[in-house]
Amino acid sequence: MIKRNKNYTNLAKGYLFPEIAKRRKAFQAQHPEAKIISLGIGNTTDRTTESARRTEEMIVKQAQALQQTVEVFDRINQSVSALAQGIRVTVERMGEISDEKDQVQDSIQNISAVAQEMAASTQQVTTSLGSQNEVIAELVRQADNLNRDVRALDDAISKFII
16 A cells, blocks of 8 residues: 655645746746756646556456466466376376286296296106106016017917827
8 A cells, every 4th residue: 555755744735836836937047948848747637538548458457367367377276186186096006006016926926836836747747757658668578578478388388289
């Protein structure tokens, strides 16, 4: 708020403008070649309509611009709030994904352990099959030997036939 200068109340009524006019007239008399620019107030009873109208237009435009600025900041605030909420949701989901990732890693490790056990079992079975094949091969040789022995016995028995 604008505060009024207290010293104006100390001036006598009608002092200011008549005093300025008197000093201007004296200066003009001493310096007739000087161009004096009058900065007087002029007629203060009439409204300076054009200036006042433009001022009012500017005030209205500034008020509209201010309102638009407030609306833009409101939209920005809403957007920032929505973005913050989106970030919160994303962070929560990232935590869930991290938990699920840990579970998947545990499952993969379990599957890997089972696969290793199966590979070891398969190796044992393969080794056992190899051993069994060797045993079977030996049994086949022995069976061939027995067959040969049986034929030899059959030949020998056929000679004793009565």
